[in-house]
Amino acid sequence: MSVQEEVLEEVLTETKEKKQNEIVVFNDDVNTFDHVIEMLMDACEHDMLQAEQCTLLIHYKGKCAVKTGDFEDLQPRCTKLLEAGISAEIQ
Template sequence: MSTKEKIKEEVDILEQKAHQHEIVLHNDEVNTFDFVIEALISVCEHTLEQAEQCTMLVHYKGKCTVKSGTYKDLEPRCSKLLHLGLSAELV
């Protein structure tokens, strides 16, 4: 592989990372563990284990990234979480 090809590959990787966004779920004192778990399974397509782990992290750490991807994919998911009454942001 030439130096030019290596540089192009590195730039492509950096561009992919730059286009990544995250949904961050924040802790609240309103929603139950079961409700948050079900929401993550439904909206973010988590497995039960993933949803449980994220819910525990949110509870004990105050927040957790629950989904990464493109803005186009994450924006409607974040909106659904907000509509369900969860505290989430798209970063």
């Protein structure tokens, strides 16, 4: 086994062991596309295209995981979305 393979194996093992949380945003009949896009760009640091794509998924699928990461990073982001009137939760 090469050094590169060993390092890759260690990284994959560490990734599996660390539980990642997600912010899931749910569709509603209140918020506009523009508002949701703007808030995803602000709270989740999405670029315009990513925010638009997530907003379309939220609209057509009913929900979308918009950000993945550690709970400590996601909590203030989710709070910002909730304060903006967007239905979101960390799963």
